[in-house]
Amino acid sequence: MSTDAVVEVRNLSVSYHAHRALNCVSFSVTPGQLVGIIGPNGAGKSTLVKAIVGLINVDQGEINIWQQPVAKVRKRIAYVPQRNDIDLDFPVRVQDIVMMGRFPYLGLFGRPNSKDRTIVANCLQQVGMYEFRNRQIRELSGGQQQRVFLARALAQEADLFFLDEPFSGIDLNSESIIINILKKLRDQNKTTFIVFHDLAKAIGYFDSLILLNKKLVAFGSGKTVLNAKRLSEAYQGSIAILSSTNELMMVNA
Template sequence: MSHTVVEVQNLSVAYHDEMALQQVSFTVTNQTLVGIIGPNGAGKSTLIKAIMGLVPSLTGKVTIFNQPVSKVRKRIAYVPQRNTIDQDFPVLVEDVVLMGRYPHLKWWQRPTAKDRQIAEQCLEQVGMLNLRKRQIGELSGGQQQRVFLARALAQEADLFFLDEPFAGIDITSEQIIINLLRTLREKGKTLFVVHHDLSKVEEYFDQIVLLNKQLIGYGAKEEVFQLDLISKAYNGQVALVGKRDSALVVSG
C-alpha cells in the first residue's frame, strides 16, 4: 500500500542572491527509486540538502512522513558526494559504518555488541567485511562508496538520499550499489539518487526529477525521460545517438 513519504511545495533556495532552485514542487510515495537528473549547476545536490533541512530555503514547505524534517531525522540516511569526505582522516572502515548507529544512541551511550553486529552485517551486504580493519583512505573510490552506503544501511532508515553515488567508481561497486538500492526499494524504502549518467536512467530508476533550477519534469521515467524535456533541461546540449523503444540513448 503506497503512502506519501516526501512532499515538496514551492521550494526555492538562493546562494549569495543567486537562485539555485525556484518554486519546486512534487510528491513521492514509498517503495520508489527516484533519480534526480539535470545539467551541472541545476541544483540537484541543493534539492536534497534543502529537503533534509541542511541548507535554508527562501520559500516553500517540506514534509517527510507528513511531519517536519526535524521530527523524523532518525528515519533519514544521507550519503554525500565522496569528494566531500576527508580522505586523510584516520578512521577504520568498521568505525565509519558504526557511525550509522549513533542516531539510535543517547549522547552518553557507547555502541553495544548489537550495534557492532548490525554494522558487520551491513559491511557484509556491500562486500566489504574483509576490509573492515582498513583505513578508509586506503580504499579505492568504489570501495569507499560501498562503505558509506553500509553506514547508511546501519542507520536502518526508511528514506535515503544519495548524492552522485556512482561517480568515479568501478563497475563492480556500481552493480553492488544499484542491486542494494533495488533491494531496499522492495523492502518499502524510498530512495533519492542524484545521478549524471543519462544512459543508465531508464535502467536504474522508477521516477525522475528533471531539474534545471526549476522543475522541468517529474513522474514515471517513461513520461519524463523524453527528448523534448531532456533537451529543455540541458538547453539543447544533449547528443542523442538513437531512440529505441522510447529509451533515449545518450552520449557525451
C-alpha cells in the same frame, strides 16, 4: 495532495547569496521507489537533496516527510554525502565509519554495544566490505569507499535514503552491488533518492525521475521524463540526442 506521500515538496525555492539555485519546485513521492534526480551541472540537484534533508536554509516552500517536518524524523533518514566532501585521510577505519550510522540510536552520552557491533558487521557483509573492516579509507578504491558509506547508511536502519552522486568515478562491480542493495531496500517499501549523472542508465535503474534545471522540468516515470523535448529543455543544447525507433541514445557534451 496525497496522504501516503513519503516526501512532499511544495513551491521550494533556494538561493545562495543573491543567486537562485532552485525555483518553485513541487513534487510528491510515494513509498517503495527508487527516485533518480537528474539534470545538467549546476541544476540544483545536490541543493534539492540538502534542502529536503534540512541542511540548508530555504527561501520559501514547504517540505514534509511522512507529513512531518524533517526535524522530527531525522533518525529515519540516512544521507550519504558526495565522496569529495569527505576527508579521506581522516584517521578512522572502515568499521569506525559504519559505526557512525549507529550514532542516532546511542543517545547523548551512549557508547556502542555488542548489538551495534553486530549490525555494523552485518552491513559490511551486505556491501562485501567485511574483510576490509580494519583498513583506513584512503587505502580503498572509489567504489569500495562508496560501499562503505552505503553500509553506514544501512547501519542507520533508515526508511528513507538520500545518496549524492554515489556512482561518480566508481567501478562497475561496486555500482551493481550498490544498485542491487538499493533495489532490495525498495522491495522492503523503503524509498531512496539518488543524484545521478548517466542518462543512458536512468530508465533501467529508477522508478521515478526528477529532471531539474533550477526548476522542475519534469517528474514521473523514466519513459515520460526522458523524451527529446524535455531533455533539450533541461540541458539546453549541451547534449546530443539520437533517437532511433524506441531507443534513446544520449551523449553528454
